[in-house]
Amino acid sequence: MHLPLVVEHHARTNRWAERHPMEKVAAAAAGVALAGHPHAEWLPLAVAAVAAGSLHRAGVPLGVLMKAAAMPLGFLLAASVPLAVNLVASPATWLPAPHVDATSLTLAARTLVRAGAVMTCTLALALTTPVDDLAWLARRLGVPASVVLTSLAVHRFLFQFARTLSTLHAAQRARLGFVGWRGTIRSLGLISANLFGQSVAQAEALGRGVAARGGLSLRQRHRHACSPQRLVVILAASLLAALAGGLP
Numbered sequence: 028m029h030l031p032l033v034v035e036h037h038a039r040t041n042r043w044a045e046r047h048p049m050e051k052v053a054a055a056a057a058g059v060a061l062a063g064h065p066h067a068e069w070l071p072l073a074v075a076a077v078a079a080g081s082l083h084r085a086g087v088p089l090g091v092l093m094k095a096a097a098m099p100l101g102f103l104l105a106a107s108v109p110l111a112v113n114l115v116a117s118p119a120t121w122l123p124a125p126h127v128d129a130t131s132l133t134l135a136a137r138t139l140v141r142a143g144a145v146m147t148c149t150l151a152l153a154l155t156t157p158v159d160d161l162a163w164l165a166r167r168l169g170v171p172a173s174v175v176l177t178s179l180a181v182h183r184f185l186f187q188f189a190r191t192l193s194t195l196h197a198a199q200r201a202r203l204g205f206v207g208w209r210g211t212i213r214s215l216g217l218i219s220a221n222l223f224g225q226s227v228a229q230a231e232a233l234g235r236g237v238a239a240r241g242g243l244s245l246r247q248r249h250r251h252a253c254s255p256q257r258l259v260v261i262l263a264a265s266l267l268a269a270l271a272g273g274l275p
Contacts, residue, residue: 041154
């Protein structure tokens with residue numbers, strides 16, 4: 028099962044799937060705000076730990092979180108390299124040479140930790156809340172219908188894209204297309220060419236289908252009512268954490 032289906036499966040089957048989406052959005056937003064606290068060094072790690080613990084309590088396995096976080100974490104690691112490595116001009120050759128010092132390493136580490144905490148909060152929301160609940164909440168909060176419907180269409184297209192890529196990869200592997208580096212390069216080229224053509228055709232078909240139906244469905248699923256007590260607890264805990272993080 029490829030990653031989009033794994034995320035959607037756990038979003039619909041976890042213990043918190045029927046909770047009101049506003050509660051989970053508020054918790055994720057509070058975590059993102061705390062992760063960006065300018066005067067607290069320990070808050071991002073605490074936010075990431077709380078988000079991972081919440082997923083465990085909701086019944087989402089830790090392995091699923093690690094699998095979903097693998098690709099964005101790779102991007103974060105790659106983006107932190109320019110922060111850690113400075114280019115200093117050499118007097119002898121007048122060419123910039125890489126230089127690493129304690130200040131740049133500290134900056135890169137802090138940025139990576141904060142971005143990782145924000146990513147964990149976002150994944151916690153995605154793994155516990157079905158996308159149609161988020162779309163319904165966005166419409167209730169005043170987001171234009173065209174934006175919400177376009178987002179849903181892109182979400183469904185991603186599933187088609189992942190399924191097509193998986194099918195093409197399996198077909199090339201069955202033909203022994205990945206034997207040797209030449210065969211691997213040739214197979215990757217064939218997969219890319221076929222994937223581009225099929226993706227364009229599927230996007231056009233999805234657009235025609237959405238236009239013919241007059242839009243995607245935004246019906247409200249059966250869920251528990253929003254609990255004001257939970258929202259108050261989330262906001263109070265976030266405020267206390269922010270105040271504690273700002274103490275010298």
